[in-house]
Amino acid sequence: MTNGKAIELEKRKAFEQEALPHMEALLRTALRMTKNQNDAEDLVQETYIKAYRFWDKFEPGSNCRAWLFKIMTNIFINNYRSKSRSPMSVNVDEIDDSFLYGQLATSPGADNPEQELFAKIFDDDVKKAIEELPEDFRIVVVLSFLEGFSYQEIADITDLQLGTVKSRLHRGRKLLQKELYDYAVRNGYIKDKTL
Amino acid sequence: MNCQEALDLLYDIIDKEASEVDVQEVQEHLDKCRDCFGRYQVEQSIQEFIQSKLKQADSTPKLDTLKSRILAGLDEIDQEESTGGESSVPRPFRLPTIVLVAAASIVILLGAAFWGSKIYTHQKYFIPLEQAHWAVSSQLASYENNAQTEALLADADRNYKYNLNRNVGDFVLLGGISETVMGVPMEHFVYSHDTDIISVFLAPASKFTIPTDGEIQVITRSNTKLFDHNCRGCRLIFQKIGQTIVITATTNHSLDLPDFIPGRSVI
Incomplete structure (x- = not known):
């Protein structure tokens, strides 16, 4: 050899x-x-x-x-990445922080309203909600939530500034909560209080 | 610590990015504040819920077949590298020509179907440049650094008022030829580094207009406006310098093409 x-x-x-x-x-x-x-x-x-x-x-x-x-x-x-980037249908900045908390905290009755909601949501629903996120947000959300990379590691992986990573993660989180909420409302799991 | 300060740290703490001191102070606040405690608790459980659902395995993980595909790919690379010193010869293009021809004809067919659409723009402008770049692989010998290249470099200086560098980062100028692309006479220079090739075309601004429609994105690097066409087959950067259009092209998307500056204007 x-x-x-x-x-x-x-x-x-x-x-x-x-x-x-x-x-x-x-x-x-x-x-x-x-x-x-x-x-x-x-x-x-x-x-x-x-x-x-x-x-x-x-x-x-x-x-x-x-x-x-x-x-x-x-x-x-x-x-x-898809060439035709669809414009976002919701303005992220109009979604409140801790969106789900805001919606659930006012639910009458249950001590842990979020647990009741979670019990009704399937694995694939969460995956679909993630996939609905605009690509820029989706990448950082997946790297953080699914892979557990730190903010700094995500910044290194994506060549983004640390602040940009944090802001995209924050906005991605809000959108995700809103999507899960809308999903639950659509399926009649909870009543929409934003109307 | 007040409520606002505690809530500002909410996601840092959930993502385990907060400092020990911050964690300690937030904990002290949560012990006293029922509202913040509730919010932290709900956010934490939402996070755990989403993460656990995300981590559930997908229904059809074909890990074994994927692994054998990957191993076969590695075998191919091993073979290439062991068959006698071929690694010193630049291997410009990774796709076999037949795939490229097929890809090009698909785009042309689509171009015919969507006349006037973005794909048409792609067919009209980008495919000829892409093909000229790809053609480098079969004509590598004619790009060798020789007297012709010297003459072309002098022409570039004189006719285009553009001074090309022989070394750009890790890339070295292999040579150049004159050719006509889309009916426009261009000087085509070729740079290489390892297995990567970058083509640089110089064209007169009087005869070639940078396309701004279709899949063109305008980006700025060091205060210079670049027109960026990035598609799955190749990436092209257009730039107007004086009366010269400088076009750089590559098929390797991981190269930072916008940062590849082949030369400077001598005006």
Whole structure:
């Protein structure tokens, strides 16, 4: 075996050990980003191919998970995000902070109105609500809520300022609460008090 | 700490981003304030609820097939790199030509169907530039840095009043040719770094107008207005410098093309 081949094998082994275990996490985030199984799988595959090509740029010991998410977010933003960005139907700034709390706190009766509401909402409803968020908000919300990245890690992954990350997360949160509320009203789980 | 101060820290605390001191002070406030306590409690449970629902596995996780696809992709790269020093030759384009031709014809077909639409703009302006850029892969030899390139660089200086750099960041000028794109005579220079290629076209502003319709986004870098066309196949940046239109093109979306400044005006 030539020395070159031995180095190749070492590289492959290190890559498989360090990078491949993050596949499941990358895929679940890719699904929320692309909203579609095929695109999500393509996105994850592209991410790994690119990561492998640039593996020599990865600093051993640094955060491999964040590095992979940065590569994936980059490919998503450049190649996958929908070209026709639909204008937002609601003005986020008109939604109150702690929107759900405001709606639920005035519910008569129940001690924990939110728990009663949660019991009626399905897993897929929450995923759909996330997917309804405008892309800019959705990316930071998913990285935070689903992957548990810190504000600073999200800023590094998305190449955004820390303040922009916080503001998008805040606005994304409000929109998400509003969507869940509207969903619950539509399905008759709660009565709309904003009317 | 008053209620407003406590609520300002609400999401920082829920996201575990608040300092220990802040957490301590908020805790002291919540012990005394029933309203804030209620709000924190509800927000916390909403957060936990959303997170738990999000983390539920999707119904059709095809992890095994995805993993074998990825491993096959890695095998391909390993093979490329082990088949004798080919890695030193720039591998400009990642898609086989046939895919590109198919993609281009799909766009052309769509272009015919949506005459006058954004796709038509794409067909009219961007495909010819994209194709000229792609063509680099089959004609790499004609872009080698030689006497012709020297002459073209001198022409660029004289006719376009534009001085091209031989090195732009990690990219090195390979060479250039003169060609006609969309009926406009252009000088086409090629830069490479590892497997990436960037094309730079110089065109006279008297003969080429930067398209501003369709999928064009206006962005600003260092006080310069750039017209950015970013589609799935390629990315193009148009810029007017004096009487020269400078167009940069690449197929690798991860390159920061707007920051690639090939030269400067000599006016």
